[in-house]
Amino acid sequence: MLSVYSDDNRLHDPEQYIARGVLIPARESPERATELLAALRDGGHQVVAPRDFGRATLLGVHAPGYVDFLATAYQRWQALPDPKGPMALAQTYAMRQMKTCPTSFEGQLGFYLSGNSVPIGRESWRSILASANCALEAAEAVREGAAESYALCRPPGHHAYADLAGGYCYLNNTALAAQHLRGRFARVAVLDVDVHHGNGTQGIFWQRGDVFVVNLHADPNHAYPWQIGYAGEVGEGDGAGATLNLPLPIGTGDAAYLEALDHALQALRRFDPDALVVSLGLDAFEDDSSRLMRITTPGFAAIGARIGAVRLPTTIIQEGGYAVDALRRNLGSFLTGFLSTRTH
Ligand SMILES: [Zn+2]
Numbered sequence: 001m002l003s004v005y006s007d008d009n010r011l012h013d014p015e016q017y018i019a020r021g022v023l024i025p026a027r028e029s030p031e032r033a034t035e036l037l038a039a040l041r042d043g044g045h046q047v048v049a050p051r052d053f054g055r056a057t058l059l060g061v062h063a064p065g066y067v068d069f070l071a072t073a074y075q076r077w078q079a080l081p082d083p084k085g086p087m088a089l090a091q092t093y094a095m096r097q098m099k100t101c102p103t104s105f106e107g108q109l110g111f112y113l114s115g116n117s118v119p120i121g122r123e124s125w126r127s128i129l130a131s132a133n134c135a136l137e138a139a140e141a142v143r144e145g146a147a148e149s150y151a152l153c154r155p156p157g158h159h160a161y162a163d164l165a166g167g168y169c170y171l172n173n174t175a176l177a178a179q180h181l182r183g184r185f186a187r188v189a190v191l192d193v194d195v196h197h198g199n200g201t202q203g204i205f206w207q208r209g210d211v212f213v214v215n216l217h218a219d220p221n222h223a224y225p226w227q228i229g230y231a232g233e234v235g236e237g238d239g240a241g242a243t244l245n246l247p248l249p250i251g252t253g254d255a256a257y258l259e260a261l262d263h264a265l266q267a268l269r270r271f272d273p274d275a276l277v278v279s280l281g282l283d284a285f286e287d288d289s290s291r292l293m294r295i296t297t298p299g300f301a302a303i304g305a306r307i308g309a310v311r312l313p314t315t316i317i318q319e320g321g322y323a324v325d326a327l328r329r330n331l332g333s334f335l336t337g338f339l340s341t342r343t344h
Helices: 030-042 064-079 105-112 124-143 173-181 199-205 254-271 297-308 324-340
Strands: 002-004 016-019 022-025 148-151 188-192 211-218 243-248 275-280 314-318
Touching (some): 002 124, 030 324, 064 105, 064 124, 124 314, 148 324, 173 188, 173 199, 173 275, 173 314, 188 199, 199 211, 199 243, 211 254, 254 297, 297 324, 314 324
Parallel strands (some): 002 148, 275 314
Antiparallel strands (some): 016 022
C-alpha cells in the first residue's frame, strides 16, 4: 500500500502533560512515529515523502487566522518577556461565553488552544504541517486512482476544529484528506475508530451533507473529549443525519466492538459514499494507557478486514495510539487485515 511519511513528523516534542493534576511525560511522543514507520517497513509498503500542498489547501477546512496563529505562535511566544516555559501554552482558555478573538498573542493562545495537551515549541509547526501534508499526499494518491493509501500522521488531527487545537491535535488531517477527496468524489465518508471521539472532524462537517462522519468511541461521559460525542448528535442543516455517533461502554472488547462496527458500516453503506477516510487510532488497544477499551492485536486485523471489505477507495489517516511498544504490531495487524479483503 502507498504510505506517506515525513521525518519532520518527529520534530514536535512536548515534554510534559498534566493528567488529573499530575505532571506526567507527554504521551504523544516522536517514538510513536518510529514504531509506526517500522510497521510499514515490516509490511513491505512503499513509503514516500509528501509534497507541500500549500496554505490555500489548509484553508479548505481551517480558518485563516488559526493557520497563521499556529505558524507564528512559537516566534510570538519567544517575543514575550521572561519568565516563560519552553513551549507556548495558554494561561486561561476561552469558554462557551467568550466569543471574541483578541488581537493580543496571549489572548489568542487561550482562544486557539483548548488545553495543556497542545503546546507549541520551536519545531512544532514543521511537524504539524508535515503531518497535514502526509494526509493530503495520501488523499491525492486515491484521488488519482489508487485503491488505498495510508498516512503516518504525527501529530494526530481528529480533535482539531476549524479554528481550535485540542487533544494533541492542531490541523485536522482527516478532514483535510476528506476535503481533498471531494475534489474528485461527490460523497465521502469518514469512519473514526480512534478510542476517543473525533470531535474536530464532527465539528468541521457538522452542517454538510456531502461528508458522512461516523464515530465509534469510548462513552464520553468517561473519556476525552467529555462534552461531545453523544448518540443524539446527528448534524444540522444540510448535515442533518450525516453524523452518526456510536459511544461504547468502557472496557469494550473485540466481539462487542465488531458488532458496533458492523452497525456503523451498514449506516455508511446506506449513505452510498464514493470514497472513505479512516481515522485510525490504535488506542482502543487493551494495554493502551488510555485504559478505555480492550481491543487485542488480532482484533485490529478483524477491524481492518471489515473496513477493507467495504471496497471503497480508501485513505487511512493515523490518529492516536499510546502503547508505544505495541504500535508496530497493531498497525501491522490492522493493515494486514485491511488488505486481506481488498482482492484487486
Ligand atoms: Zn485517541
